[in-house]
Amino acid sequence: MIQVEKMAATGAAHLNSAKLNLGILRDFYRREFLECIDKCIGTKALVWDDGLTGPFGLIAEASMLKEQHEVERMFRLQSSGLPSSNVQNIIFIVRPKLGLMETIAQCLLNEEMKGGYVRKEFYLVFVPRKSLLCEKKLKELGVYGSFASVEEFNLGLIPFDSDLLSMEMDESYKECYLQNDFTSMFFAAQSLMTLQALYGTIPYVYGKGDCAKQVVDMMRRMKMEMGGVEPQITPQIDNLLILDRNVDLLTPLLSQLTYEGLIDEIFNIKNTNVKLPPEKFVSQEEKKNSKEPLPTEPKKFILNSADELYAELRDKNFNAVGAIVSRKAKTITAEFDERHAAKTVGEMKQFVSKLPHLQNVRASLGIHTSIAELVKEVTDSDEFLDSLRCQQELTHGIDTDKVNPYIEDCIAREEPLSKVLRLICIQSICNDGLKPKVLDFYKREIIQTYGFEHMVTLSNLEKSGFLRPHAARTYQVIRKTMKLIVEDVNEQNPNDIAYVYSGYAPLSVRLAQYLARPGWRSITEVLNLLPGPKVEEVQQIPMGLRKRRASVTSSQSSMGEQKLTLVFFLGGVTQAELAALRFLAQQDDGGTDYVVATTNIVQGHRLIESLQEHIEPVKLNPF
Amino acid sequence: CKVIRSYTLEHLEERAKLLEDAMNCFHRCKNEFAAKQTEEQVRLLRHQRRLEDDTGNSYADLSLQQTLRKLIGDGNHGHVEKLRKEFKVPDKRFWMLKISALAEVGDWSELEKL
Numbered sequence: 001m002i003q004v005e006k007m008a009a010t011g012a013a014h015l016n017s018a019k020l021n022l023g024i025l026r027d028f029y030r031r032e033f034l035e036c037i038d039k040c041i042g043t044k045a046l047v048w049d050d051g052l053t054g055p056f057g058l059i060a061e062a063s064m065l066k067e068q069h070e071v072e073r074m075f076r077l078q079s080s081g082l083p084s085s086n087v088q089n090i091i092f093i094v095r096p097k098l099g100l101m102e103t104i105a106q107c108l109l110n111e112e113m114k115g116g117y118v119r120k121e122f123y124l125v126f127v128p129r130k131s132l133l134c135e136k137k138l139k140e141l142g143v144y145g146s147f148a149s150v151e152e153f154n155l156g157l158i159p160f161d162s163d164l165l166s167m168e169m170d171e172s173y174k175e176c177y178l179q180n181d182f183t184s185m186f187f188a189a190q191s192l193m194t195l196q197a198l199y200g201t202i203p204y205v206y207g208k209g210d211c212a213k214q215v216v217d218m219m220r221r222m223k224m225e226m227g228g229v230e231p232q233i234t235p236q237i238d239n240l241l242i243l244d245r246n247v248d249l250l251t252p253l254l255s256q257l258t259y260e261g262l263i264d265e266i267f268n269i270k271n272t273n274v275k276l277p278p279e280k281f282v283s284q285e286e287k288k289n290s291k292e293p294l295p296t297e298p299k300k301f302i303l304n305s306a307d308e309l310y311a312e313l314r315d316k317n318f319n320a321v322g323a324i325v326s327r328k329a330k331t332i333t334a335e336f337d338e339r340h341a342a343k344t345v346g347e348m349k350q351f352v353s354k355l356p357h358l359q360n361v362r363a364s365l366g367i368h369t370s371i372a373e374l375v376k377e378v379t380d381s382d383e384f385l386d387s388l389r390c391q392q393e394l395t396h397g398i399d400t401d402k403v404n405p406y407i408e409d410c411i412a413r414e415e416p417l418s419k420v421l422r423l424i425c426i427q428s429i430c431n432d433g434l435k436p437k438v439l440d441f442y443k444r445e446i447i448q449t450y451g452f453e454h455m456v457t458l459s460n461l462e463k464s465g466f467l468r469p470h471a472a473r474t475y476q477v478i479r480k481t482m483k484l485i486v487e488d489v490n491e492q493n494p495n496d497i498a499y500v501y502s503g504y505a506p507l508s509v510r511l512a513q514y515l516a517r518p519g520w521r522s523i524t525e526v527l528n529l530l531p532g533p534k535v536e537e538v539q540q541i542p543m544g545l546r547k548r549r550a551s552v553t554s555s556q557s558s559m560g561e562q563k564l565t566l567v568f569f570l571g572g573v574t575q576a577e578l579a580a581l582r583f584l585a586q587q588d589d590g591g592t593d594y595v596v597a598t599t600n601i602v603q604g605h606r607l608i609e610s611l612q613e614h615i616e617p618v619k620l621n622p623f
Numbered sequence: 624c625k626v627i628r629s630y631t632l633e634h635l636e637e638r639a640k641l642l643e644d645a646m647n648c649f650h651r652c653k654n655e656f657a658a659k660q661t662e663e664q665v666r667l668l669r670h671q672r673r674l675e676d677d678t679g680n681s682y683a684d685l686s687l688q689q690t691l692r693k694l695i696g697d698g699n700h701g702h703v704e705k706l707r708k709e710f711k712v713p714d715k716r717f718w719m720l721k722i723s724a725l726a727e728v729g730d731w732s733e734l735e736k737l
Contacts, residue, residue: 412716414688440656448710451686452664455657 020236020564020595022159024198029059029155034069036153040123042088045073047107049094052127054271055158055168056093079103082111091123093153096131105141112146126152128187156191157597160272161304163585164578165597167191168271172599173245173571174610176211177464184599185211188570189218191597192240195566200235200541202566206515207535208527209244211570216242216535223539235541237595238563241515243508245571245602247530249466250429251506253422253604254391255384256576258500259321260303260314262375264575265603272304280370301367309364315579317491317499318379321372325365332362387419391426395504396485397476400431403438411445417454418608420446425466425608432475433468456613464611465531474529481526482510497580509580512567516584516592562593572602639665663710670709674702687712688720695724698733 033056037044046065048056053076065071073085077094079102090111094100108122126134130152138144157165172184192215196202207216245252256265267274275298305311309328313321335358342348378384390406393399407423424442428434434442443458461467479485484505486498497513498505514523520534527534567581573596581594642665649658671682671690678699682690687710694703707717725734 408715409719412719443656444660445713445716447660447664447686448712449686449688449716451684451689452660452667455660459657 020163020199022162022165022595025157025165025195026059026159028194028198029158033060033153033155036125036151037065037071037091038069039151040089040091040121040148043070043072044089044091045075045082045085045087046071047075047077047082047090047092049077049092049100049127051095052093054273055155058158058160058271059155077103077107079106082107084114087120089121089123091125093125093127096126096129096134098134098137101134101137101141105138105143108143108146121148122146123148124150126150128152128154128156154190154194156187156194163582163595165595166601167597167599169599170606171610173602173607174464176571177246178460178611182211182214185214185570186218188568188599189215189222192219192568193222195237195597197231198233199237200231200233201539202237202240203235203539203541204239205242205535205537205539206239206520207242207244208511208530209242209247209532209570211244211246211532212242213533213535215568215570216537220537230542236564237566239515239565239592240568241512241565242535242568242570243511244532245569246465246532247511248507250395250426251501251508251577252572252574252602252607253426253429253466254395254501254504255388256500256574256603257318257502258314258576258579259316259318259372259375261500261575261579261603262318262379263303263371264601265605266375266378268606269303269575269601273300273302275300276371276374280374281367301371307364309361309368313368314575315500315582317494317502318372318375319491319502323492325369325372328361329365329369332358332365336362383415387423390423392503394423394426394430395479397430397479400427401435401438403441407442408445411442411449414449417446417450418605418612421457421461421608422604425461428467430475431470432473433470435470439467439469453613457611460611460613461608466608466611478507478526478529481523482507482514484510494583497583500576500580500583506574506577506580508569508573509577509584512565512581512594513584516563516565562591564593564595566595566597569596569598572600572607573598574603575601639668642668666709670706677702688716691717691720692724692727695721696728696730698730700733 037046062074065074072087073083075082077092077100082090092104092107094104104124111120111122124147130150135144135150138147144150157167160166167184167187169184169187175181175184205216205219207213256262260269263269263274267276278297278299281299303310303314305314313324316324335354339348339351342351386406387410390404394404404423404427407420407427410420410423424434428439443455446454446458458467482505484498484507486496486503486505489496489499489503491499491502496505497509500506511520514520520527520536569577578596581596585593642661646658646661646665649655649661667687667690671685674680674682674690674694678697680693680697682693685693687706691703691706691712694700694706703721706712722734725731
């Protein structure tokens with residue numbers, strides 16, 4: 001019997017502090033969710049689809065559910081059935097996926113076999129939406145009638161941090177560009193409507209890319225369906241920028257070089273949680289004292305800006321992290337030493353009051369020193385450095401039209417396929433597609449080395465735009481106009497967003513930067529070269545609700561209030577891009593603050609892997 | 624897609640047949656590269672089958688590279704040369720493979736010969 005692991009029980013104080021109070025959104029979802037489960041009266045057990053525990057942990061803590069809402073047990077949905085319990089209601093909370101329906105049916109049948117003294121009621125909640133197919137499947141399996149009710153809970157954008165919202169739909173890019181399934185775009189549009197209901201209509205909407213256009217169109221339709229009922233709130237968000245991942249495929253493929261980006265690349269951050277190998281986190285004394293074997297379970301950490309030190313470190317280039325950590329360590333030691341200086345009772349009291357805070361900082365310093373060591377092991381390795389050098393050559397446009405010797409070697413050494421594919425895709429994009437001869441060479445090498453089954457993966461990459469045959473030259477133009485390559489970046493004290501990739505500025509963030517100043521009109525040429533249509537729309541705000549804008553002169557003299565832009569990434573955003581946007585928001589002359597929403601958080605390996613076709617061959621029968 | 628489905632078939636001949644169908648489809652939609660690769664895969668499957676008969680080891684579901692590695696490891700250099708010529712394995716990759724495969728099994732005498 002496995003109980004659902006304890007959900008992330010962090011407070012949400014860090015959500016409230018920001019420019020846009022995302023606590024409101026979290027409370028909104030929490031209220032809706034509680035209403036949803038309070039519909040059934042009596043004690044309950046929640047059965048969670050594994051993919052949902054993480055996101056829900058960010059809205060409602062397990063402890064709260066237990067104390068106030070009669071949730072006695074929580075289980076993980078699995079085909080082995082439910083552990084026995086004597087609750088009155090069992091609520092299944094699942095995503096609308098066909099495979100899960102079979103598991104549910106299995107569980108229900110098991111329960112019926114067991115019988116029991118207490119009559120149980122079953123409920124089903126789909127997140128975020130009911131699906132006709134799933135309901136049909138349940139009917140086919142003969143269990144649909146067992147449910148007292150089938151509901152849906154519309155969880156859209158989940159607040160991750162004070163400036164980050166994610167829908168946690170990991171496959172949205174694949175669905176849109178490979179399977180032509182735009183359901184996730186519908187959810188995106190819907191969650192934007194929810195946002196507008198809470199924070200007011202967003203006056204200016206910009207977008208680039210096919211999916212962006214779709215979302216804007218859907219929003220317009222949804223607005224019409226509401227029949228002119230508009231949220232009566234003064235808009236808190238000034239601009240909405242919707243970017244389709246398709247517009248900038250290069251950025252997520254490159255190795256991120258910020259602290260948080262590297263942690264994500266190496267250890268995969270999931271729902272702000274990261275699991276790390278435990279050896280590093282056992283102190284020397286513990287090692288000596290404890291006779292028990294060292295923990296082998298990966299250790300779990302929550303990474304968000306509630307941790308003061310992490311908030312400072314996360315967006316820094318990794319090369320700058322060491323210096324900050326050691327400086328912090330020194331100040332902390334100094335502050336601890338103050339206790340010797342404290343003579344009067346008053347001084348002592350003051351010191352004691354600071355103590356809990358100091359201890360927190362010291363603990364988090366210890367954690368981050370260990371994490372940084374783990375990261376450094378990887379970044380110092382030859383594989384990492386060589387691959388980085390290769391990436392940098394490619395983005396600079398050096399020899400991109402030939403077979404790259406490093407990639408060739410990687411294949412010959414049978415390095416992980418996703419790494420090889422990632423490099424080839426980078427080359428394809430930086431060369432505006434590969435020459436047929438080069439592309440065929442790579443494909444042949446991959447098929448011969450890794451197996452014929454990867455043929456399907458390769459064709460997936462071609463369909464979704466990562467690999468393509470040679471086309472018109474655009475990358476060089478875009479690179480020059482948007483200043484994507486910046487020489488001499490200062491990694492310690494950056495003066496340009498290019499620091500997040502040590503010399504490459506993410507195109508997506510450049511687009512946001514140009515939109516804020518001097519406006520997209522100045523880069524019309526580039527926008528035309530990028531795929532997909534451009535969207536610019538103004539949503540009328542009733543007079544009474546408009547923000548009181550200071551007159552032009554005064555807004556220039558006093559820097560006035562900053563504008564708030566919501567950037568919505570369709571198809572995923574990387575931690576490094578987030579870092580770059582946060583960097584822009586901190587600039588004094590930027591005049592714009594950013595909040596980011598995204599379908600999911602990506603990095604190169606996850607992106608490529610989501611497009612890989614996993615074929616498990618049946619064992620060949622030798623006769 | 625026929626390529627994916629072919630992996631669910633248990634019998635070699637059925638699998639090869641389906642791949643040949645796939646090959647014809649690729650030909651029809653002028654995807655010559657894919658057709659060629661599929662054809663090579665069918666040939667590889669047949670080779671692996673024959674090797675299995677000859678040596679008694681199983682080579683099922685290995686890529687060409689893995690097949691070669693296994694053959695080198697077993698010291699079956701005749702077959703290695705044959706496959707290498709037939710599938711036109713680039714020299715660079717082949718020698719890297721050969722050296723690492725020989726080193727793996729500790730076949731130093733064969734390494735000396737190179």
